[in-house]
Amino acid sequence: MNIPNILTIGRILLVPILVIFLLEGRELAAFWVFVLAGVTDALDGFLARVLKQKTEFGAFIDPIADKLLLITSYITLAVLGVLPKWLAVIVVSRDVLICGGIGILMLYDRDFKIKPSLVSKVTTFLQLLTVTYYLGHEYLQPLFPTGVYLIYATAAFTVFSGVHYIIRGVGILGDPETATPRQENDR
Numbered sequence: 504m505n506i507p508n509i510l511t512i513g514r515i516l517l518v519p520i521l522v523i524f525l526l527e528g529r530e531l532a533a534f535w536v537f538v539l540a541g542v543t544d545a546l547d548g549f550l551a552r553v554l555k556q557k558t559e560f561g562a563f564i565d566p567i568a569d570k571l572l573l574i575t576s577y578i579t580l581a582v583l584g585v586l587p588k589w590l591a592v593i594v595v596s597r598d599v600l601i602c603g604g605i606g607i608l609m610l611y612d613r614d615f616k617i618k619p620s621l622v623s624k625v626t627t628f629l630q631l632l633t634v635t636y637y638l639g640h641e642y643l644q645p646l647f648p649t650g651v652y653l654i655y656a657t658a659a660f661t662v663f664s665g666v667h668y669i670i671r672g673v674g675i676l677g678d679p680e681t682a683t684p685r686q687e688n689d690r
Contacts, residue, residue, distance in 0.1 A: 507551035534638035597665040
């Protein structure tokens with residue numbers, strides 16, 4: 504177990520703490536837990552590259568940790584009325600769609616790499632920024648009073664990113680050259 508993977512697991516362990524703070528109405532504590540989780544997300548990838556500690560486990564668990572953090576945050580904040588419920592539905596639906604698409608590609612033995620696109624990275628950044636803004640709205644609203652624009656930008660990029668992944672997935676699924684050859688015993 505290397506340092507980047509420990510940071511990723513730490514991010515997963517921060518998720519229930521975040522939810523507890525939110526449910527108890529301790530928004531400032533939740534804000535700092537979310538910021539800490541965001542820092543571990545940036546730090547684990549940076550350290551994995553710099554220390555040359557990229558692992559298959561890290562490549563697998565890091566996006567799961569990100570999805571868990573974001574999905575849990577959006578659902579909790581929507582239930583509490585901090586974020587619009589429709590935004591939570593869009594964010595969660597996109598991630599379910601991506602996971603379902605990966606499952607379908609695996610079912611059809613398609614060879615693919617899970618690599619986030621630029622639009623996906625912008626989407627994740629906006630999703631993180633939106634949660635950060637609304638958790639720290641007491642302090643951040645005077646600096647950026649029109650958070651509604653952030654909500655609409657996040658929604659637009661989330662939808663665009665979902666459509667982008669559908670197009671990529673359909674392209675991979677429709678290309679017989681990407682099928683993984685099966686062994687005779689597997690048939």
